[in-house]
Amino acid sequence: MIIVYASKTGFTKKYASMLSEKLGVDIVDVKELPKVPKESEVLYLGWMKVGKVQGLQKMKGHKVVAVCGSGTGRSAEPSEEEVKRRNRIENKSFFYLRGGCRPLRDLKGMDKVMLSMFVKAMRKSAEKDERKKEAVEIIVHGFDGVKEENLIPVLKWAEKRMSSLENR
Ligand SMILES: Cc1cc2nc3c(=O)[nH]c(=O)nc-3n(C[C@H](O)[C@H](O)[C@H](O)COP(=O)(O)O)c2cc1C
Structure with a gap:
């Protein structure tokens, strides 16, 4: 293998x-x-x-x-x-x-664009949803x-x- x-x-x-x-x-x-x-x-x-x-x-x-x-x-x-x-x-x-x-600020190119759009879309509904909140935190701060x-x-x-x- x-x-x-x-x-x-x-x-x-x-x-x-x-x-x-x-x-x-x-x-x-x-x-x-x-x-x-x-x-x-x-x-x-x-x-x-x-x-x-x-x-x-x-x-x-x-x-x-x-x-x-x-x-x-x-x-x-x-x-x-x-x-x-x-x-x-x-x-x-x-x-x-x-x-x-890696934290969003360290990303480049299309990946940064895609994830920034994702974060923007999620933030609106993330307040009441713990899973979404966690996803946003992870992308912004890294994990x-x-x-x-x-x-x-x-x-x-x-x-x-x-x-x-x-x-x-
Ligand atoms: C543009 C983009 C889209 C992603 N989509 C997903 C996804 O659909 N599901 C997921 O669990 N992680 C997603 N991720 C997170 C990566 O898959 C994850 O960070 C991975 O562990 C990175 O592995 P690597 O360090 O080997 O490149 C995405 C990351 C980027 C940059």
Whole structure:
């Protein structure tokens, strides 16, 4: 098995590195995809943008067996089923990992524009809604939700998968 990841600001890369260390498998940035043999099983990790796992579409022709999406929500939004549907991975294992984000003032380009618009739209209704309030706070001030314990379900799945491959 090999880990391939897409990470814009480093939070997803942190999870990918932790997994690589714990499982003893190689890790490759999706930008260096030619390094990944087509026959290798891939555990893919990508940051999420409006429910889409970034970089996953580049993996066509590779054997992606499980996908992790990292986002800032407490859980996959709007739901795990919807995220699987949007990313066309209904037949694969999916794990949501809470990542993080840098403060809005540090962002640049389209990401900053998109998130500023999101904050502006949310602020109006956020006063009475705790979840929305939290989402706005996280975007404006930044947040790091990367924790080793969040990887427990992925590690369990990967260890099982790797031992079944060895016994084939
Ligand atoms: C434009 C934009 C859209 C985003 N959309 C989502 C989203 O739909 N759901 C979510 O949970 N996080 C969303 N995020 C947050 C990132 O996915 C999250 O911060 C991620 O952990 C960043 O990973 P990275 O540091 O590896 O790039 C968005 C971030 C940006 C900049």
